[in-house]
Amino acid sequence: MRIFDPHIHMTSRTTDDYEAMAAAGVRAVVEPAFWLGQPRTSVGSFIDYFDALVGWEPFRAQGFGVRHHCAIALNPKEANDPRCREVLDLIDRYLAKDRVVALGEVGYDSMTPPEDEAFARQLELAERHELPVLVHTPHRDKHAGTLRSLDVVRESGLPPGQVVLDHLNELTVAPVLESGSWAGFSIYPDTKMDERRMVAILREYGTERILVNSAADWGRSDPLKTRRTAEAMLAAGFDDSDVDRVLWQNPVEFYGQSGRLDLGEALEPAAASFQGSSVLRGEPGE
Numbered sequence: 001m002r003i004f005d006p007h008i009h010m011t012s013r014t015t016d017d018y019e020a021m022a023a024a025g026v027r028a029v030v031e032p033a034f035w036l037g038q039p040r041t042s043v044g045s046f047i048d049y050f051d052a053l054v055g056w057e058p059f060r061a062q063g064f065g066v067r068h069h070c071a072i073a074l075n076p077k078e079a080n081d082p083r084c085r086e087v088l089d090l091i092d093r094y095l096a097k098d099r100v101v102a103l104g105e106v107g108y109d110s111m112t113p114p115e116d117e118a119f120a121r122q123l124e125l126a127e128r129h130e131l132p133v134l135v136h137t138p139h140r141d142k143h144a145g146t147l148r149s150l151d152v153v154r155e156s157g158l159p160p161g162q163v164v165l166d167h168l169n170e171l172t173v174a175p176v177l178e179s180g181s182w183a184g185f186s187i188y189p190d191t192k193m194d195e196r197r198m199v200a201i202l203r204e205y206g207t208e209r210i211l212v213n214s215a216a217d218w219g220r221s222d223p224l225k226t227r228r229t230a231e232a233m234l235a236a237g238f239d240d241s242d243v244d245r246v247l248w249q250n251p252v253e254f255y256g257q258s259g260r261l262d263l264g265e266a267l268e269p270a271a272a273s274f275q276g277s278s279v280l281r282g283e284p285g286e
């Protein structure tokens with residue numbers, strides 16, 4: 001089984017995680033730029049963070065045979081901090097870099113005017129660089145935030161297929177798929193969305209334009225949730241090609257629009273079979 005995690009924050013994970021991910025079949029990841037928890041007080045903090053995403057983290061991943069790419073953006077939460085606004089002037093030059101396969105995470109946190117401005121301005125940059133866009137939908141007031149994000153995408157003139165709206169659930173998936181955009185789902189250990197609900201969504205909506213990720217970060221999260229979702233799909237009667245479609249081909253197709261995916265030998269069909277099943281023997285949903 002080959003897995004591409006299209007949204008995971010490896011900066012906040014250990015080498016044990018890389019080891020377990022590689023053993024579980026994770027061969028490629030995209031790490032979007034996000035809010036680090038501790039508010040940043042200057043633009044320099046962003047420069048160092050972005051440099052780590054294009055330099056240090058791919059190097060760290062390479063040691064475990066995982067292909068690492070990233071998405072760059074000013075995240076919605078810090079778009080509200082006047083000390084961080086200047087970051088918008090830096091995004092352009094990062095979007096030109098080889099390992100940057102998308103713009104993200106952009107979107108809404110609290111749906112404020114500064115968030116509106118940062119969102120629209122960054123969509124223009126994505127259009128100029130012809131890059132896919134990863135849109136974070138807010139955890140509070142998700143339904144309204146998702147519909148409003150779809151409006152902003154529509155107004156931007158970007159082709160809808162170049163955009164994924166992420167952190168979706170049963171209530172937000174339909175309008176996103178109907179718009180022509182991609183639907184992203186973050187699978188968490190105990191909140192928001194789990195693999196059982198994910199399988200039900202796949203049954204109802206099919207496997208096209210669906211991305212499944214672990215979104216693992218510093219919060220309670222599990223970098224093997226992609227693998228666990230694959231197992232749940234198989235247990236529910238989906239076959240190997242459905243699993244490969246959702247957990248490999250879909251992310252390759254979506255981020256492949258950048259023209260920058262570097263998958264190397266990871267592109268070859270699975271030669272190495274999964275040998276780390278012991279790492280998956282936890283309780284479901286732990």
Ligand SMILES: [Zn+2]
Pocket residue numbers: 007009032034105215
């Ligand atoms: Zn994220």
